[in-house]
Amino acid sequence: MDSIHIQGGVALRGKVRIQGSKNAALPILAATLLTKETSHLQNCPRIADVYCMIRLLRSLGVCVRWEENGVRVNAKSLQTDELVLGNMPTEAVRSMRSSLCLLGALLGRVGAVTMEYPGGCVIGERPIDIHIAALKQMGVVFAEADGMLTASAQTLHGADITLPFPSVGATENVILTAVMAEGTTILRGAAREPEVVALCEYLEQCGARIEGAGGQTIQIEGTGQLYGTHYQIPPDRIVAGTYLFGAVGAGGSVLLERAPIQQMEAVLELAKQMGAQCDLTTEGLYVQMETRPQAVPLLCTAPYPGFPTDLQSPALTVLTCAEGDSVIEENIFENRFRVVEPLRSLGAQIELLDRHRVAVHGVERLHGTVMEAKELRGGAALLLAGLVADGESIITGCSYIYRGYENICKDLRELGARITSV
Numbered sequence: 001m002d003s004i005h006i007q008g009g010v011a012l013r014g015k016v017r018i019q020g021s022k023n024a025a026l027p028i029l030a031a032t033l034l035t036k037e038t039s040h041l042q043n044c045p046r047i048a049d050v051y052c053m054i055r056l057l058r059s060l061g062v063c064v065r066w067e068e069n070g071v072r073v074n075a076k077s078l079q080t081d082e083l084v085l086g087n088m089p090t091e092a093v094r095s096m097r098s099s100l101c102l103l104g105a106l107l108g109r110v111g112a113v114t115m116e117y118p119g120g121c122v123i124g125e126r127p128i129d130i131h132i133a134a135l136k137q138m139g140v141v142f143a144e145a146d147g148m149l150t151a152s153a154q155t156l157h158g159a160d161i162t163l164p165f166p167s168v169g170a171t172e173n174v175i176l177t178a179v180m181a182e183g184t185t186i187l188r189g190a191a192r193e194p195e196v197v198a199l200c201e202y203l204e205q206c207g208a209r210i211e212g213a214g215g216q217t218i219q220i221e222g223t224g225q226l227y228g229t230h231y232q233i234p235p236d237r238i239v240a241g242t243y244l245f246g247a248v249g250a251g252g253s254v255l256l257e258r259a260p261i262q263q264m265e266a267v268l269e270l271a272k273q274m275g276a277q278c279d280l281t282t283e284g285l286y287v288q289m290e291t292r293p294q295a296v297p298l299l300c301t302a303p304y305p306g307f308p309t310d311l312q313s314p315a316l317t318v319l320t321c322a323e324g325d326s327v328i329e330e331n332i333f334e335n336r337f338r339v340v341e342p343l344r345s346l347g348a349q350i351e352l353l354d355r356h357r358v359a360v361h362g363v364e365r366l367h368g369t370v371m372e373a374k375e376l377r378g379g380a381a382l383l384l385a386g387l388v389a390d391g392e393s394i395i396t397g398c399s400y401i402y403r404g405y406e407n408i409c410k411d412l413r414e415l416g417a418r419i420t421s422v
């Protein structure tokens, strides 16, 4: 099933439950390597990126078992001799950026690891210089040969580290290494994303001593041993935001059950600027949109708590049919406007001002056509465009979308969309 067919022009009505967070689940799955006891991760999303991470863990000898409401992991039998991640399915390591958090976890558990350079993707080259510079301060020595990266440390020790940019992955890798290092690590300029907070919550439940998660400075005390635990993966704020912009673009009224509203301040602010009514209820986020969206003069992406780069493309879709002109500035990735071309094929009027900015002139109608997804969030944005456009749209390359969205077609169908995956 790699294409999705949509008959657009239908308002969304009803309620949908928001899945567990992909970007919280992935580093937490890596963190289960740090203990020989069992962890039970409830609400773990059943998506391709999680399946890929589980395949990587199993290739290292880790026991992973899906259950009714989550996944049970035990890394007691991790193969800790000369650990060469190269014996993992290489296409998995290359194709998924999130395998990078295995670097920190394996350094913490084993103290040495060799892995393929993790994959970049169309949104950017995704360097790892910030990760390497930070981990070197903790005693890790790196070498590179034939596209393989080797990292090892005689002893991992704490350090006072300042990140030049609040990289989410680098923050997570330092934390995963520091919880097992000797002494105290102070991480300054840390990423503040909720997924970093979730990772720290999980590790604290395993016995780690971490202070300041969610702030710019995090302090981690190295501990000799961590334990298993039960942890509930929090809801996915990017999936919630994707459905929110679907409702803003298509119109209607939807209840996003369990939406992590407290993590969506910048997103809700934009939706209100576009004319949506957003009400916080005990069940979740209730969104009503009965008029054509309004343009916004300038939308800038930024590290959390700013507007998330992962919702930039879904927001762009809405602005293509808003009343008025908008400018979007992408400040996190260097190539996150790949979705402009396919949106233009629907009739959108978008001008690339430079590598980081686009100008959007809102049009009354978009008309359905065939589009190809080239990456996860851009693919989701094209799906939203199909909901908004008149007539039939067909989106191919949907395996990108299924990397992060557990039931996007089923969810939207339950909200009244005329959508089928084939």
Ligand code: EPZ
Binding pocket: 022, 023, 026, 097, 098, 124, 125, 126, 127, 128, 129, 130, 131, 132, 165, 166, 167, 168, 169, 170, 195, 309, 310, 332, 333, 334, 376, 377, 404
């Ligand atoms: C995480 O990626 C997320 N992925 C991304 O979500 C998200 O867009 C991103 O954080 C920003 O919020 C996961 O959590 C699995 P970064 P990550 O390190 O950790 C540059 C999705 O759709 N950089 O914060 O890779 C980098 O090139 C994905 O779910 C360096 O230059 O993001 C980028 O331009 C997409 N050197 C910027 O920093 C480094 O060593 C942000 O990267 C590391 C990063």
